[in-house]
Amino acid sequence: MAVHELVELKFRLADGSDIGPSKYNSSATVTSLKEKIIAQWPKEKENGPKSINDIKLINAGRILENNRTLAESRIPLSEVPGGVITMLVVVRPPLPDKNSDKLQENSQKKGGCLCTIL
Template sequence: MAGGKEPIEVKFRLFDGTDIGPSKYDPATTVSALKDFILARWPQDKEITPKTVNDLKLINGGKILENNRTLAESRVTIGEVPGGVITMHVVVRPPQVDKNREKQLGNSPKQNRCGCTIL
């Protein structure tokens, strides 16, 4: 590996408790590259599926990792066991609302969906 540094073993915990990995990565690997890895190996049977790396957030040690940072820069070493596997949590960002669709819905007449009666 580059710079003589040991590879870092990481697994990714999805929102439902399933894991992707563990796999070993060079410490110079960017968070964006890790997200690409996750997208390529995302389980097909999940209802929620990210489309791009921007739909994913990686959390390690309670901190959201930035795409342009490397794995070595993003490590939280407190409580880490040497040679152990690091678990990063994966959060899928909800799909963005299309602005044009939102305007169309805003211009349409409101429909009452509640039939409540207050006595």
């Protein structure tokens, strides 16, 4: 694969919508792709990624590593020459805040109903 080859990618979100397609240099790193996804994330969608660590990119069933280039991460047999490559974007759900965990635990302890079926 040529170092300066352009690859057309689109990123499929969990709800079925896409970001792209756009052309990327095959020497681009997975980290730079994730940064572009964060920058282009639709503003109307809730729970968008805050950092590149919140995103996993999947191509042909493989999770792509941040430090690898697009050329190193591609699987040529699964691609149509000149076609658009679709990568799945998985966003890690936001971690609950420690303070909200304590509030939730307290609310569960205070009230409730207990039933026993014999």
